[in-house]
Amino acid sequence: MDMAIFTSRHGELERTHKILQHLNQQQPLSPTDFAMSVHNTAAGWLTIIAKNTLPTTSLAAGEDSFQQGILEAQGILASGAAERVLLVDFDGALPEDYQPFVTLTARPYALALLLAAGESLQCVPVARQAAAESLPQSLSFLRHWLSGQTEFIVPGPRHDWRWTYDG
Structure with a gap:
């Protein structure tokens, strides 16, 4: 792989929440929690653990x-x-x-895909047509992909995403 992209809706919200609680209670802050509360923590850990200066973005x-x-x-x-x-x-x-303010599943999850150029899998935005799902988009994508569907819709907040596969 030549590059990595990390995406996350909430990032390291658990750590950020912990820091905010400690500030509110006037307790000392953990330097580790502070340093790892940023959105690109996972990307940084990948390069450190792999001992690779792979370009990453979050x-x-x-x-x-x-x-x-x-x-x-x-x-x-x-x-x-x-x-x-x-x-x-x-x-x-x-x-x-934070849970009362989100409609999606709030369980921890991760999905990794290794992508290469090609034309067999395509994704385009389309007008809203799918009912909202309780799954994050990546898990909705995975569910459809594993079912063997050649065309499916993944709901988005403003428009949906139509995936087609001709492989």
Whole structure:
């Protein structure tokens, strides 16, 4: 792989929430929690653990984070800047204080895809037509993909995403 893209709706919200609780209670802050509360922590850990200076980027686009990661990967692959791009979409557990404000599943998850240029799988935005799902987009994509469907819709907050596969 030549590059990695990490997408997450909430990033390291558990750590951020913990920091905010400690600030509110006037308790000392953990330097580790502070350093690892940023959105690109996972991308940084990949390069450290792999001992590889792989170019990485981190995206946060709300419910559309996975789809925006796909668009980013498509652009990188089309430009020839990379032949294979690792796309990792993830979210940790959502602190209880935040759960009333989200409609999607708040369980921890991660999905990694190794993407290469090609034309057998395509994704385009379309007008809203699918009912809202309780799954994050990446898990909705995976559910449809594993079912063997050649065309499916993944709901988005403003428009949906139509996937077609002709492989």
